[in-house]
Amino acid sequence: MSREILTIKGCAASEAKYQIISPVDGNVYAEVDDAEPASVDAVVARAKRAKEFLTALTDFERADLCRSTADALLSRTEELAEVIAWETGRPLASGRDEVQKAAWGLQLAAEEGVRLNSAVVPVRDRTKITMTTRHPTGIWAILSPWNFPVNIPVEYLGPALAVGNPVVWKPAPSTAASARVLWESFQSAGVPTGAINLLTTDRLPTVRALLEHPDVIGVGLTGSTATGRAVARSVPGKHLVLELGGNGPLLVYGDADLALAAKAAASGAFAASGQICSSTGRVFVEESVAERFAELVVEETKTFRLGNPFDEDTVMGPLHDQVVADRVSEQIADAVAQGARVISEPDERSWPTRTYMAAQVVTNVPVGCSLEAEESFGPVVPIVPVPDGEDLVDLANNGVHALSVGVFTKDIDRALNAARRLEFGSVIINDRAGFWELHLPFGGWEGLDSGTGRVGVPAMVQHMTQYKTTSLTINQGL
Numbered sequence: 001m002s003r004e005i006l007t008i009k010g011c012a013a014s015e016a017k018y019q020i021i022s023p024v025d026g027n028v029y030a031e032v033d034d035a036e037p038a039s040v041d042a043v044v045a046r047a048k049r050a051k052e053f054l055t056a057l058t059d060f061e062r063a064d065l066c067r068s069t070a071d072a073l074l075s076r077t078e079e080l081a082e083v084i085a086w087e088t089g090r091p092l093a094s095g096r097d098e099v100q101k102a103a104w105g106l107q108l109a110a111e112e113g114v115r116l117n118s119a120v121v122p123v124r125d126r127t128k129i130t131m132t133t134r135h136p137t138g139i140w141a142i143l144s145p146w147n148f149p150v151n152i153p154v155e156y157l158g159p160a161l162a163v164g165n166p167v168v169w170k171p172a173p174s175t176a177a178s179a180r181v182l183w184e185s186f187q188s189a190g191v192p193t194g195a196i197n198l199l200t201t202d203r204l205p206t207v208r209a210l211l212e213h214p215d216v217i218g219v220g221l222t223g224s225t226a227t228g229r230a231v232a233r234s235v236p237g238k239h240l241v242l243e244l245g246g247n248g249p250l251l252v253y254g255d256a257d258l259a260l261a262a263k264a265a266a267s268g269a270f271a272a273s274g275q276i277c278s279s280t281g282r283v284f285v286e287e288s289v290a291e292r293f294a295e296l297v298v299e300e301t302k303t304f305r306l307g308n309p310f311d312e313d314t315v316m317g318p319l320h321d322q323v324v325a326d327r328v329s330e331q332i333a334d335a336v337a338q339g340a341r342v343i344s345e346p347d348e349r350s351w352p353t354r355t356y357m358a359a360q361v362v363t364n365v366p367v368g369c370s371l372e373a374e375e376s377f378g379p380v381v382p383i384v385p386v387p388d389g390e391d392l393v394d395l396a397n398n399g400v401h402a403l404s405v406g407v408f409t410k411d412i413d414r415a416l417n418a419a420r421r422l423e424f425g426s427v428i429i430n431d432r433a434g435f436w437e438l439h440l441p442f443g444g445w446e447g448l449d450s451g452t453g454r455v456g457v458p459a460m461v462q463h464m465t466q467y468k469t470t471s472l473t474i475n476q477g478l
Contacts, residue, residue, distance in 0.1 A: 003029075003086075005028050005029065005030060005031060006029065006030035006031070006177055007030070007031055007032075008020075008030050008031070008032040008033065008176045008177050008180050008200060009033050009180070009200075010032075010033045010035055010176070010180075010198045010199055010200035010201075011043050011046065011197045011198050011199060012033065012035035012036075012039035012040075012042065012043050012199055012200075012201075013033055014033040014034050014035050014036060014039065014201075016033075016034040016036065017031045017032060017033065017034055018031070018032055018034045018173060018202040019031055019032070020032060020087060020173070020174050020175075020176065020177065021174075021321070022086045022087065022089075023088070023089040023317075023318040023319060023320055023321060023353060023355045024085065024086055024089055024308065024309060024310075024317070024318060024352070024353075025352045025353065026352060026353040029086050029087065029177070030176065030177050032173070032176040032177075032200050032202075033200050033201075034200070034201055034202050034203060035199055035200060035201040035203070035206050036201075036203065036206060037203070037205045037206045037208075037209040039199075039206070040168075040199070040206060040209040040210050040213060041213075043168055043197050043199055043210075044139065044168060044210070044213050044215050044216065046193070046194035046197055047139045047166035047167065047168055047194050047195075047197055047215075048139065048166070048194075048215055049194050050166045050192050050193065050194030050195045051136075051138065051139065051164075051165075051166050053192050053195075054136070054161075054164040054165070054166060054192060054195055055135075055136060055164045057164065059113050059114045059116065059162075060114055062110075062113055062161060062162050062163070062164060063109075063110035063111070063113050063114050063162060064110070065161060065189055065190060065191050066106045066107065066109045066110035066113070066158055066161055066162055067106065067107055067110050068189035068190060069106050069161075069185050069186050069189040069191065070102075070103040070104075070106035070107050070110075071103075071189070072184075072185040072186075072188045072189045073099060073102060073103050073106070073150075073182065073185040074099065074100070074103045076099075076181055076185065077096055077099045077100070078096075079181065080095065080099050080150065080178065080181050080182075081093075081095030081096045081098075081099065082095070082310075083095075083177050083178050083181060084098060084149060084150065084175075084178055085309040085310060085317070086177070087146070087149065087174060087175045087177055087178055088146060088147065088149065088175065088178075088272075088275075088317075088320055089273065089309055089317040089318040089319060089320055089355065090272055090273070090309055090317050091309040091311075091314045091315065091316070091317050092309060092310060092312065093312070094271075094272060094309075094317075098148055098150050098151045099150060101151050101438065102150045102151045102154040102182070104438060105151065105154040105155060105158050105438045105457055106154055106158045108158070108438055108439055108457045108458075109154075109158030109159050109161065109162040109457050109461070110158075110162060112159065112162060112457055112458050112461045113159075113162030113163055113461065116133075116134045116163070116461070116465065118131055118132065118133045118134075119131065119132045121469075123471070127473050127474050127476055128471045128472065128473055128474070129471070129472045129474065130469065130470070130471040130472075131469070131470045131471075131472075132467055132468070132469050132470075133467070133468050133470065134163075134465040134466065134467060134468075135164075135465060135466055135467075135468050136163050136164035136165045136464065136465060136466075137165060137217050137218055137239060137464055137465060137466050138165060138166075138215075138216075138217035138218070139165065139166050139167070139168065139215055139216050139217055139218075140156070140160055140165050140166075140167050140168075140216065140217065140218040140219065140220055140239075140464065141167075141168050141169075141170065141210050141211055141213075141216045141218070141219050141220070142156045142157065142160075142167050142168070142169045142170070142219075142220045142221075143170050143207070143219070143220070143221040143222075143223060143227075143231070144156070144169065144170075144171050144172060144179075144222055145172050145222050145223050146172035146174045146175040146320055147272060147275045147276060147277075147320070148272075148276075149171060149172065149175035149178035149179060149182075150178055150181075150182050152222050153169060153171065153179070153182060154182075155222070155438065155455045155456070155457065155460060156169075156220040156241075156455070156460060157169065157182075157186070157196060158457060158460075159457055159460035159461045159463075159464050160196075160460075160464055161186075161191065161195060161196065162461065163461055163464050163465050165218075165464050166194060166195050166196075166197070167195070167196050167197065168197045168199055168210055168216070169183075169196060169197065169198055169199065170199045170200075170201065170207060170210060171198070171200070173200070173201070173202040174320070174321070176200045179198060179200070180198065180200075183196060183198040208234060211231060211234055211235050211238075212234060212235065216238065217238060217239060218238055218239030218240070218241070218463075218464070219231060219235055219238055219239070219240055219241070220241045220242075220455075220460075220463075221241070221242050221243070221244075222243040222244075222277070222455070223243075223244065224244065224245055225244045225245040225375075225400075225401070225449045225450070225451075227244075228242040228244040228245075228451055232452075239463065239464075240452055240453060241443075241451075241452070241453035241454070241455065241460065241463050242451035242452050242453065243277065243403075243442070243443050243444070243450075243451045243453075243455050244277075244401075244444060244449060244450050244451035245277060245375045245401050245403075245449060245450060246277040246278050246279070246281065246375060246401050246402075246403035246404065246444075246450055247281035247282065247373075247374065247375045247376075247399060247401040248268070248278050248279060248280055248281045248401075248403060248404045248405060248406070248433035248434065249281060249282050249283070249284055249395070249396040249399070249405050249406070249433070250264065250265050250268065250280050250282070250283045250284070250405070250406040250407075250408065250432075250433055251284050251285075251392040251393065251396060251405065251406065251407045251408065251409075251418065252265075252283060252284070252285035252286065252289070252293055252392075252408045253286055253389050253392065253407075253408060253409040253411070253414065254286040254288050254289050254389055255409055255410045255411055256289070256408035256409050256410065256430075257408065257410065257430070258289060258292055258293050258296055259296055260408070260430065261285075261293065261296075261408040262293055262296035262297045262299070262300055263300055264280075264406060264408070264430075264431055264432040264433075265280050265283050265297050265300075265381050265432070266280075266297055266300035266301060266303075266304065266359070266381065267300075267432055268280035268406070268432035268433055268434050269359070269379060269380060269381045270301070270304040270315075270316055270359045270379045271434070273316050273317060273318070273319050273357065273378065273379045274328075274376065274377060274378045274379040274380065275319065275320060275324070275377050275378070276434055277375075277403055278403050278404045278426075278433055278434035278436065278442075279376075279377070279433075279434060280381060280406070280432065280433055280434070281375060281376065281382070281401070282365070282371075282372050282382045282383075282384055283297075283381060283382065283383045283384065284384050284386050284391075284392045284395050284396060285383060285384070285385060285386065286385075286386060286387075286388075286389045286392070287385040287386060287387045290363070290383065290385035293383070294343060294361060294363045294383050297361050297381050297383070298343055298344050298345075298361050301344050301345075301358075301359040301360075301361060303315065304316045304359045304379070306347060306356060306357075306358045306359070316358075316359065316379060317356075318351070318353060318355040318356045318357070319355040319356075319357055319378060319379075320355070321355060322353075322354060322355055324355075324377055324378060325354060325355045325357055325378070327376070327377070327378070328357065328376050328377070328378030328379075328380060329357075330370070331369075331370045331371040331374065331376055331378075331380075332360065332362060332371060332380060334369055334370045334371060335362055335365050335366070335369045335370070335371040335372070335382065336362075338366045338369050339364055339366060340362050340363065340364050340365045340366065340369070340371070340382075341362065341363055341364055342360060342361070342362050343361050343362070343363055344358070344359060344360045344361040344362075345358075346358070357378060357379055358379070359379045359380075359381075360379060360380045360381070361380070361381045361383065362380060362381070362382050362383065363383040363385070364383070364385065365382040365383060365384050366384075367384060367395065372384060373399065375401060392418070393418050393421050393422055396422060396424075397421070397422065397423050399448075400448055400449040401444070401448065401449055401450050402423055402424045402425060402444050402445035402448040402449075402450050403424065403425050403426065403442075403443070403444050403450045403451075404424055404425060404426035404427070404428060404433045404434060404435075404436070404442075405422050405424040405426070405427055405428070405433055406428045406429075406430075406431060406432055406433035407419065407422075407427065407428070407429050407430070408429075408430055409429075409430075415429045415430075423445045423448070424444075424445055425441075425442060425443045425444050425445055425450065425454075426440075426442060436456075438456060438457050439456060439457060439458060440456050441454035441455075441456045441458070441459040442454060442455050442456050442459075443455060443459075
C-alpha cells in the first residue's frame with residue numbers, strides 16, 4: 001500500500017526528528033518531533049498552569065470532558081484502527097476493538113470521578129464534626145508502551161482527567177502517530193490546554209528530565225521489567241504505579257476440559273501475536289494428558305491466520321519489530337537445543353519483513369530454559385509436561401513475573417486451593433490467563449518483577465487522589 005510519510009508533532013516542537021518504521025512493510029511510516037531535555041521545563045509549566053483550572057472544575061464537569069473525549073475518539077475509529085495497524089502490525093479488527101475499549105475506559109473514568117464520596121467519620125471529641133474528602137495529587141508523568149497505544153494510555157489519562165491531575169504523557173516512540181490521534185481527541189473535546197500534554201521523544205535524557213522534574217509528583221508506567229526498575233530507582237519519593245512484564249502460566253490438570261484449555265492457551269498466546277503482558281507464557285500440564293492437549297493446541301493454531309493486517313480475514317499480523325521477532329526465535333532455538341520439539345506446522349510463505357511469525361507450539365519444554373523462564377512476547381505456546389499435578393502451583397510460583405495465571409480443572413476444591421496458593425495479581429479459573437476488564441484492578445504480586453500498584457480505572461482513581469481530613473468545632477455555648 002502506498003502512502004505519504006506522516007509528520008507527527010508533540011507539545012514540545014523540535015527541529016530534531018526520529019522515524020517510525022512500520023512492521024507491515026519495513027518502510028518509514030512517520031517522522032516525529034524528538035523533544036530535547038531542555039524542553040521538559042516548558043511542558044511541565046503548561047501542566048502546572050492547567051492544574052488550577054482543572055481543580056476548579058466540578059467532578060461533573062470533568063466527567064463531561066471524559067465523555068466528550070470518548071465520543072471524539074469513537075468518531076475516529078476507522079482512522080485510528082489504520083494507524084494502529086501501520087504502527088503495531090495488529091489487524092484492523094483488533095484496532096477497532098481497542099478504540100471501543102478505550103472509549104469505554106473514558107466513560108468509566110467519568111463515572112468513577114463522581115463517586116469520590118466524602119465521609120463523615122465518628123470521633124471521640126463530641127465538639128467535632130470530622131469529614132474525609134479526596135483530592136487530586138498533582139502532575140503525573142505517564143509512560144505508555146507500543147502494544148496497545150490507545151487503550152493503555154487511557155488507563156492513566158482517563159482517571160487523571162476525571163480527578164483533576166494534569167499529565168505529561170510520553171508514549172512509546174514507535175506509536176507516536178496513534179498517540180497524536182488520542183491527544184487530538186482530548187483537545188477536540190474541550191479539555192483545557194495543558195491538562196494532557198503529549199511529549200514525543202526517542203531520547204533517554206529527555207525521559208529522565210521528565211521523571212526527575214520536581215513538579216512531577218507521580219509516575220505511571222506500563223512497560224518492561226527492566227524499564228520499571230530503572231524508573232523506580234530514578235524517582236525515589238514519588239507516587240509510582242508500575243505495570244510491568246508477565247510470563248503468565250496456564251495450569252492444566254488431568255481432569256480439565258482439554259478442548260477448552262487448548263482454546264484458551266491459543267487465544268492467550270496468539271492474540272496480538274502474543275504481544276500482551278498477560279499472554280500465555282508457558283503451560284504446565286499433567287503428563288497424562290500432555291500429548292492430547294498439545295495436539296488440540298496445534299489444531300487451534302489453524303484458526304489464527306497470519307497475514308497483512310489490512311486484510312479483513314487476517315487474525316494475526318506481524319510482530320512489532322525485528323528485536324521482538326529475533327528474541328522469540330532465539331528462545332525457541334534454545335529450548336529445542338535442550339530437548340523441546342516444535343510440533344506446529346512451519347510457515348514457508350514469503351513476507352515483506354522478517355517480523356511475520358506464524359503461531360507456534362513447542363512441547364517438552366524444559367523448566368529453566370529461556371522460553372519457559374523469560375517473557376517471550378511472541379506467538380508461541382511452550383508446553384511443559386509435569387508428572388504430578390500437585391507440582392503445578394509450585395512451578396507457577398517459581399518465577400519472577402506474577403501478573404496473571406490461568407487454572408483449568410473441573411474440581412472446584414482443587415481450583416480454589418490453587419487460587420489461594422498462587423502468588424499472582426490475577427487468578428483466572430477455566431479461562432485464558434489474560435482475562436481482564438477495565439474496571440478490575442490489574443497488576444503484579446508485590447515483591448516480584450511485575451510491578452507495583454494496580455491499573456484499572458477505579459484503582460487508578462484511588463492512586464491519583466489523596467485524603468484530606470477536615471474537622472469542624474461546634475460552639476457548645478449556642
